[in-house]
Amino acid sequence: MERNLTHIALFAALIAVLGLIPKIDLAAGVPITAQSLGIMLCGTVLGAKRGALAVLLFLALVAAGLPLLSGGRGGIGVFASPSVGFLVGFPFAAFVAGWVMERTTLSPAVAATAASVIGGIGVLYVFGIVGMSVMLDKTLPEAAFLAGAFLPGDAVKAVIAGLVTQSLSRMRPASLLSRA
Amino acid sequence: MLTLTSPVETWAHRLPAGAKLAALAVATTSLFAMDTPLTLASALGATLVLILTGGPGFALAGLRLLRPLWPFIVIVGLWHLWIRDPSGGAVILMRMVTAVGLANFVTMTTRLSDMLAVIERLARPLAHVGLSPRKLAIAFALVIRFIPVMLDRLEQIGASWRARSPRRPRWRVLVPATLAALDDADRTAEALRARGGAG
Numbered sequence: 001m002e003r004n005l006t007h008i009a010l011f012a013a014l015i016a017v018l019g020l021i022p023k024i025d026l027a028a029g030v031p032i033t034a035q036s037l038g039i040m041l042c043g044t045v046l047g048a049k050r051g052a053l054a055v056l057l058f059l060a061l062v063a064a065g066l067p068l069l070s071g072g073r074g075g076i077g078v079f080a081s082p083s084v085g086f087l088v089g090f091p092f093a094a095f096v097a098g099w100v101m102e103r104t105t106l107s108p109a110v111a112a113t114a115a116s117v118i119g120g121i122g123v124l125y126v127f128g129i130v131g132m133s134v135m136l137d138k139t140l141p142e143a144a145f146l147a148g149a150f151l152p153g154d155a156v157k158a159v160i161a162g163l164v165t166q167s168l169s170r171m172r173p174a175s176l177l178s179r180a
Numbered sequence: 181m182l183t184l185t186s187p188v189e190t191w192a193h194r195l196p197a198g199a200k201l202a203a204l205a206v207a208t209t210s211l212f213a214m215d216t217p218l219t220l221a222s223a224l225g226a227t228l229v230l231i232l233t234g235g236p237g238f239a240l241a242g243l244r245l246l247r248p249l250w251p252f253i254v255i256v257g258l259w260h261l262w263i264r265d266p267s268g269g270a271v272i273l274m275r276m277v278t279a280v281g282l283a284n285f286v287t288m289t290t291r292l293s294d295m296l297a298v299i300e301r302l303a304r305p306l307a308h309v310g311l312s313p314r315k316l317a318i319a320f321a322l323v324i325r326f327i328p329v330m331l332d333r334l335e336q337i338g339a340s341w342r343a344r345s346p347r348r349p350r351w352r353v354l355v356p357a358t359l360a361a362l363d364d365a366d367r368t369a370e371a372l373r374a375r376g377g378a379g
Contacts, residue, residue: 045358
């Protein structure tokens, strides 16, 4: 009971912290923020339901006025900006990543990478692209072209999410609540 | 931790948060119904005037909050110049800047605690599915408390990495950071239970 609550809250904090660390530190030379990595980890570590709730909690605090999105963005304004689709997609991405993780019996590294690609890229981009196409009055292919700029970084993050999840499962198998 | 609420007290700080949010919802909806450059230009002008009523310091902070929009302005602007539809581009961009500017105005003039109170009030019906207002309040407090704790720890993990290795830490620091978050969650759960539970 309390454990569910604290896991959700601590992972919401983790998403925020990952958005605050400097861009370049994560992978050699690729300037990516780790925020969507946090979304992926919520799904692969906490599982579908808790992962999605952690993301919703994070978004509620962003909407309430904390500058927790990467680049120090926050407030209600970000929900009126063209990238709103990605924000709406975040909880769905975590849910799907967690769902994939829960449903497969593959090794944690493979399962978590696949879950991150399906949830954190596939599902997230559908929301993000539709959002940009509505907000900027562009066709879906045009919006998809814009979103494509983030694809290499997100692919790296999916692999990192897989590696982190695998390390966690090796160090402490019980810590993967998505597989509990 | 710093919030986006402006320290410059304006007249709008004194309005109730719920009323400001409701007005914002109405304004944003009507923005998306406007589609001529003239109406949108007047909406943008009105928003700028609204932000300027907070004084120069407030207005500067408001403009700074619009900075993340510049890539969209450049891309959409160039695109619409390329397809020779400048007025279509102007409509899209003015709508975007106005909508974000208005929303930022509400954020800047509303204290975090008031905003969280609105969210807690809106979430009250969820008590039926097990999300009591008390749980939500505890969750908000835990996140706000643990963000600086986790930042500090990430710093320490990075420092101990650098003490051991000439290479940069990169993603590997995320493993102990995530493990520490899981441990903190367990201990906080115990502490909560010892103090009567989350309800």
